[in-house]
Amino acid sequence: MTREIHFRDALREAMSDEMRRDERVFLIGEEVAEYDGAYKVSKGMLEEFGPRRIIDTPISETGFAGLGIGAAMMGLRPIVEFMSWSFSLVCADQILNNAPKMLYMSGGQFGCPIVFRGNDGAGGQLGSTHSWCVESLYANVPGMKIIIPSNPYDAKGLLTSAIQADDPVFCLESERMLSMAGDVPEESYTIPIGKAHIVRPGTDCTIVSFGRAVHFCMEAVETLAKEGIDCEVIDGRSIKPLDIDTIVASVRKTNRCVVVDQSWSFASVGSEVAAEVHRMCFDDLDNHVYRVHSDDVPAPYAWNLEQEMLPNAHKICQAVRGVTYTA
């Protein structure tokens, strides 16, 4: 039975379903319990599951992220909520050195089945330190998976897969999408991690994007369609592993590719996609891959400057016109 719910409700359903199904699963983080979640994602969960499974922490990311990893080493399945992925930087050692490498450096003896989740990307005038897009920074590290849902349906299915996964998974959500409504089945379901989704088929240009930026792409393709440019939009759904096969198959058809990645351009998810497309589609390309990123500056506060910095439909249209020689 499908009905329309918000993105945050979809996240909560995934967590609650898994907590009912598997008592090893617990939620820990700042304000997740008595406050009902800083962004109300965990609203009501304390009431259902009690304080032993919905655990408020001090503002102490290194402490509670590391605690979660230790618990995962012993076979529990923690969900660690970061109020914002921007705050995960203070515990980078725990989430990058310990979680993804534990299995390897213990020679397979101790795994780390843990989910870290929280808001990623610009929330809207939050300034330089609170507007991180961590995907490019973290995707460089082997041993973990990164999912980045773009809608409520994907949020529930991908997060459910993440909680069930035996490897550490980073789930990047967006504050700007939490109130987005969408059709979501009531029952539990999973969406495989590492499989991209073709949101819109097209013939002239492949647009690859992730998370919230997929919506900017859909806005752009409406404009472009009126100009006679028929774009195929791929929602990567996962950044790591990257479903390069789906992207390559599309580019071999369209001969052009634009990557829209909300993180900074240097050594980014976008540059990785571009490199792979250039490597695997070399003889199919009619132009080099165009990339749309956030500008290479700290996030500004002023509304107009922030809008100028972020990827948007206008920039995507410009890139598509460029790559198709119709500028």
Add this chain to the structure above:
Amino acid sequence: MPIDITMPRLSDTMEQGTIIKWHVTEGQDVSAGDVLADVETDKATMEMQSFDDGRIASLSVAEGEPVDIGTVVAVLLEEDESDDAVADTPASQPPPVPPAETPTPPAVVEAPASGASSPRGSHLKATPVARRLAEEHGVDLQSLQGSGPGGRIVKRDVLAAVGAGQETRAAVPPSARGEVVDLARTDTPSLPATPVQAAPMTLTGDDRREPVSSMRQTIARRLVQSKQEIPHYQVSMAFAMDELSALRKQLNGDLADQDIKLSINDLLVRACALAMHQNPLMNASWDGDAIVYHERVHIGVAVALPEERGGGLVVPVIRDANFKSLRAISTETRALAEKARTRGLSVEEMEGATFTISNLGMFGVDNFTAIINPPNSAILAVGATLEKPVVRDGELAVGLEMNATLSNDHRVIDGATAARWLGTFRSLIEHPSSILV
């Protein structure tokens, strides 16, 4: 066993060490942990310690002399060992090296950038897909004016040269590329472009694939063309053959001494020729925006070739059949058929038919339809003459009957015209004396 004391690795980057000062002398007793010497490494001056208890048998490296890690610098005798033991042991052993049970993996070599196999003009700018399409369509990139930045030749430039309007349609999908190449490699006839392509055929081990003769190719091409271009329709009729058979029997009996043996088919050819003569609308051809009406009546007679000679079908032509006697038709048909089966017919002998008759009656075929032999507008498919229950004058009787089906080009021949022709034909067959005239 005497213990070799080797130059230790005292830092992670050290390759050589120099003993600055020996703290022990030969013959001295030492305990594990005692400092044997000060060693200068690349990083610092470090102490070299003994790992075992014993007596120094020899010092083999002088102070100030740099040596590699692993070089024996001293020999230690353990408890209860005499100096003689030293002589039994090679003074200097190579430093232990880790056993290498597993072979060294092959070095990882990145595949060279693609496209290196096809040399390119250094100054010609074209996108990779443009180069690929140009190669596939035989377009000379040098002849193109690129529309991309700096004159870069892009996909649309090549497609424009190929003449394809819809670039997305013209782009050969990757999955189809292989099939195109495969087709080019075979010796299959190049059939005229057809909008419908056969589904790819999968050959199994039991199948035998045999290239065909040029005649078979021609047959294939012409029949495909006929069936695809001509709006065929058929009309059939049953013919009472009692009288024709009787006439044939009588004539063959009469003419036996002249070496004449008429076939049913000879009689039918003659009847066809006369029917054409009487129905000139049938003796015509479609010519794009006009119909050509032929004055003369040339009847083609389909002749099957023996299978041991590759089979196939030829259509020798009896020219001006409406003016030829039965005897002439019979003689000529027989000669042409014989030549077709043995030496082959010339082009002239097969050209110019205005109507064709195909008879499978000798094989017992009751009824069939035939494909028009262009530029004819009709063909008659003749079945076997069989004994059948028939109604004659209101009574059931056993009679000889033949079915024949006329295929017509509807662009040229209307149904009523065809029906009229069949009526004439029946009249001639069922009252065969008229064909003698």
Add this chain to the structure above:
Amino acid sequence: MTTTTMPKTDQVTTPSTAQTPLPDADTLRKWLRDMMLIREFEVRSMQAYQNKLAGGFLHVYNGQEAVAVGCIGALRPDDPVITAYRDHGHALARGMDPKVGMAELFGRIGGCAKGKGGSMHFFDAEHHMYGGHGIVGAQAPLGAGLAFATKYRDEVMGSSKNNHVTLCFMGDGAINQGAVHEAMNLAAVLSLPVIFIVENNFYAMGTAIDRSTAAAGHICDRAAGYEMESAVVDGMDVLEVYRGMKPLVDYCRETSKPVFVDMRCYRFKGHSMSDPRKYRTHDEEAKWELEDPIERLAAHLQGAGGVTAEDTKAMAKTVRQEIRAAVDWAKQSPEPPIEELYHDVYVDRWGPYTGTSVPSFMQRRSSDREQTNDA
């Protein structure tokens, strides 16, 4: 116990002998043997390192053997233990086979982590040894997590009440790391059964504790800041270690509250193998070497009767043979096959590799369509 560089410090607070009875003689003999085994393992590790059989960094435990043996002696066999990179002693005291440890140092497939961890990452799931961790202080939150998990399993998952106690070791250099303080605060707030043991050997690498740490003589005051029970224990005497730790372990088990221990000890060797120890004097080292924990226990056992000097010598010889055998075994163990490089990155044996992540020798199997010139 002597220190020439220390400022005025807290006094050792080990409870009296009467309060904590010692284990039986066999257990004490085993402790002696365990400490000798650790010492011999470390000596041969250093030798192997100098002979280039072992690589990377090597941090040896000589001098601190009583800490690992005495602390773990106060535990139940299935209580979790986690420590930092100077981890050989803890792993061996926990029961790791020395040949498996030596093979790990040599980077061989027979190692505890298949040669993929190295000296700093001695893990042994069978013996509840949760590693050897390389980043100073980073294991402290993990230790809190292990304790959390044992408690969660007791309280939420309805298993029998195991009331495990987790030992989380660290060096004195770690106490200035934020991670340690966050872990201590969480352990106190969430009431976690974990004992943070600072192996206080007075040097963080080459920096003396009073040069790096405020109130260096009173690090237990930091525990007080979290309202956490704490103790100063003489780490050079395994009997004192046991007497100090046993009541703390019992307290932790009963109350599910964290404990902090300032375990005074001395690192006989340098920080790592390339440390010339110029930051301390030979006199200081010599004085501490008089406190050698192995000799102290041997003397105790001989004094208490039952163990002769010959017994001790025979025990040393047995241990030496065992470690020699371990070295030989490790030398014979093959290097890990190249495929092993790609295993254990993810639980899925070959990982979810795509694109350039695909191992080069697997590229042909991938759906990759690279145009190459090779035949």
